[in-house]
Amino acid sequence: xxxxxxxxxxxxxxxxxxxxxxxxxIFSANDSDPSSPLIVSRDRHPISRANxxxxxxxxxxxxxxxGYQAFLVGGAVRDLLLGLNxxxxxxxxxxxxxxxxxxxRNCRLIGRRFHLAHVRYGYEIIEVxxxxxxxxxxxxxxxxxxxxxxxxDDHGRILRDNLYGSIEEDVWRRxxxxxxxxxxxxxxxxxxxxxxxxxxxxxxxxxxxxxxxRYREDPVRMLRAVRFAAKLDFTIHPDTEAPIHKLARMxxxxxxxxxxxxxNKLFLSGTALGAFDLLVKYGxxxxxxxxxxxxxxxxxxxxxxxxxxxxxxxxxxxxxADKSVTPTFLFAVLxxxxxxxxxxxxxxxxxxxxxxxxDACEQVTYRQAARVAVPKRFTLPxxxxxxxxxxxxxxxxxxxxxxLEHPRFRAAYDFLLLRAAAGEAxxxxxxxxxxxxxxxxxxxxxxxEQPRGEHKTGDDExxxxxxxxxxxxxxxxxxxxxxxxxx
Ligand code: ATP
Ligand code: MG
Numbered sequence: 030x031x032x033x034x035x036x037x038x039x040x041x042x043x044x045x046x047x048x049x050x051x052x053x054x055i056f057s058a059n060d061s062d063p064s065s066p067l068i069v070s071r072d073r074h075p076i077s078r079a080n081x082x083x084x085x086x087x088x089x090x091x092x093x094x095x096g097y098q099a100f101l102v103g104g105a106v107r108d109l110l111l112g113l114n115x116x117x118x119x120x121x122x123x124x125x126x127x128x129x130x131x132x133x134r135n136c137r138l139i140g141r142r143f144h145l146a147h148v149r150y151g152y153e154i155i156e157v158x159x160x161x162x163x164x165x166x167x168x169x170x171x172x173x174x175x176x177x178x179x180x181x182d183d184h185g186r187i188l189r190d191n192l193y194g195s196i197e198e199d200v201w202r203r204x205x206x207x208x209x210x211x212x213x214x215x216x217x218x219x220x221x222x223x224x225x226x227x228x229x230x231x232x233x234x235x236x237x238x239x240x241x242x243r244y245r246e247d248p249v250r251m252l253r254a255v256r257f258a259a260k261l262d263f264t265i266h267p268d269t270e271a272p273i274h275k276l277a278r279m280x281x282x283x284x285x286x287x288x289x290x291x292x293n294k295l296f297l298s299g300t301a302l303g304a305f306d307l308l309v310k311y312g313x314x315x316x317x318x319x320x321x322x323x324x325x326x327x328x329x330x331x332x333x334x335x336x337x338x339x340x341x342x343x344x345x346x347x348x349x350a351d352k353s354v355t356p357t358f359l360f361a362v363l364x365x366x367x368x369x370x371x372x373x374x375x376x377x378x379x380x381x382x383x384x385x386x387x388d389a390c391e392q393v394t395y396r397q398a399a400r401v402a403v404p405k406r407f408t409l410p411x412x413x414x415x416x417x418x419x420x421x422x423x424x425x426x427x428x429x430x431x432x433l434e435h436p437r438f439r440a441a442y443d444f445l446l447l448r449a450a451a452g453e454a455x456x457x458x459x460x461x462x463x464x465x466x467x468x469x470x471x472x473x474x475x476x477x478e479q480p481r482g483e484h485k486t487g488d489d490e491x492x493x494x495x496x497x498x499x500x501x502x503x504x505x506x507x508x509x510x511x512x513x514x515x516x
Contacts, residue, residue, distance in 0.1 A: 064197045069226055071217040076109045078217070084150035085118035088157060089214035091132055097124040098196065100211035102158075106219065107207045110229050111261065113167055120157045121199060121211065129157050144192070162194035197222065204243065204250050205257065205269075206235045228266075234259055235266040236259050244272055248279035251313060259295075259303035273311040280316040285402035289356075292317060292401050294357050300350035301341040320367030320393055332453035333366035339450050340365075358409045358440055360397075361414050362447070367393045368415060383419050390415045410437055417441035418448070424461060426429045426478070433466065442466075 069327050078086060085101060092099035099122045104447050106117035122129065129146040130136045136157075137149045146157040159170060176256050196211065203209040206225035213220055217412065223237050229298050236243045244250055253272050280288070295304045308314040311460060315322035340362030368389050377385035394408050403411075414437055421441075443464055449459035 043182075051080050051481070053463070064222075066211075066220040067224075067226065069219040069221060074110065074219070074226075075112065076106065076212055076219065080109055080114075081105075082115075082155075084153050085155050085318075086122065086214075087150070088120055088133070088148050088155045092120070092122050092124055092129070093133055093214050095124070095385070096129075097128070099124075099214045100196070100220070101214070103203075103208055103212050106210040106212045107225075107229055107261075109212075110210070110219075110226070113261075118155055120155060121160055121193065121196070122157060123160055124157075125159050125193060125434075126157075129159075152155065158246065160194050160199035162192055162198050168498050181461045184469055196220070201237060203237060204247075204253060206237055207233075207257075207261075207263070207481075209237060211355070232259075232261065232263045233266050234263045234269060236269045240269050240271040242278065244276045244279065246430060248276065249287065251276065251292055251311070252288075252295060252308075254290075255304055255307040255311065255313065256295050259300040259307055260298050262303075262329065265307075270451065273313070277312045277316050280313065281400075285398065285400055288317060288401045289403055293356055293359075295355070296341065296344065297348065297354050299345050301344050301359075302338065305341055318363055318397065319365075320396060321363055324366035324370045327370070328366075332448075332451045333369055336365055336447055336451035336453060337362055340447050343447065355440075355448050356403065357410045357414065358443065360403050360407060361411050361444060364390075364393050364397060364411070365415075367397075377379045383416065387412070387416050410440070413437045414441045414444055418454075421445050421454075421458060421462060424458075429465075 081101065085105075089101065097262045099120060101118060102121040103119045105118045108115040124132070126138050126144055126146050129148075130138055133146075133148045135150065136146050139145050139147050144159070147157045148157060200209050200211075203223075205228075206223045208225070208230040209221075209223050210216075210225045210229070211220040219226060224235075228235050234254055236254070254265050254269060254273070285319060294299070295308070298304075305314070308317065309322075309325075315434055321337070325337070328334060340359075343361075343471075344354055344359060368386070371389035371392050372386050375385050389413050394403070394411065397403065398408075413435075417435065417437060418441065419433065420428075420432055423484040435441070445454055445462060446459050448454035449456045
């Protein structure tokens, strides 16, 4: 043990003892003292300071120099072990938040009740959390809810405060073993209380403690299991995966705003397709996107199902190529099968397809908001993107040119391409919209003013197109008048 500064946790709670057998391998380091970690020295792990953010190193060193314990924790240690680039660097310490604040000018205390320290270096924020006591509830923002930990007298004075703990307590409130590794700045060793080092090496996602209890404490852990398994190409340990099916419905009680954040992390981290398959496998999808799950169940091999898969694969490609991705497009993809289903089931009148589609979109986004709260800044452009789909059918006249100028054209066009790739929109139509963008302005005008039969890029009567809303019905194209209908 390092520097003699470890405050041993003496009174192990009974639940912690119960799970000792589950994580038996971890105590092999020092069987006589079950609270001592397996310490992996610097020469036995690949984590190099060269791969740690200089800002995180500064914070670690300053805490250490001030006499505190300071560890890099969580995803950063796990990712560095796996040879990946961590998304962010989180630090755990035995310094209390106000003590951290005193050490850094660029520090702000945040969290619902001011329990995390954020140290800012330019755009980078290093999160410094004080070790938490066992049973510390974690808020959605990963801060601590002190409600259950402070005992106040009638005047609101604090009588007892057992919020903070030692590293030995902190470790047990973490979710997965691979997320519970501590990199010690004192000697660059990794401390492992729960077998996370071996699990990371064997690519296993394993919940710390009794899985059912841990999911009941926080059902979002089911989504985190899926996310990490997909992102890191880990297998979910059989004990960790076993209760998921049964407990999936607990997601229904999670605040929709938190689920929005989790869904974004699931689908915008470069492994959306893998995450999607796992959500389906574990029966979680129907609790996040009930309408999507129902639509897929109805037509598992239909174009809408293909569109979702192609859309997620495209999102993954963009993330890997470092291109921007937006929740607007992602949610359009995830809601499209339900929108189409609602559209098909709607009592629409001929010529009213555009507003029927808008209504279907409205219904689906409204229902979806009860599960995953997509903020308005994404649903408004999403509705525009969807509403533009039937307008792609109308290639003739200046209105086609106006569509090209629409601020959402690019996203709506990308969505059209996706629909064409899924076999739901006409490939020739998509090609026409691809081609017209390449033309100089005067040729664009000529193209849209040509009678349909004379389109250079156009098709002929022998190749009828599918309708813009993907109803699958074929339509006979009239030569005149120039503007087509969608059915
Ligand atoms: P990444 O940042 O790469 O998505 P991460 O593991 O760092 O992954 P964060 O959400 O940043 O995940 O959380 C940091 C750490 O906090 C986790 O590694 C885990 O130890 C702990 N943690 C976060 N959320 C929970 C939770 N819901 N239950 C228990 N522990 C959690
Ligand atoms: Mg993290």
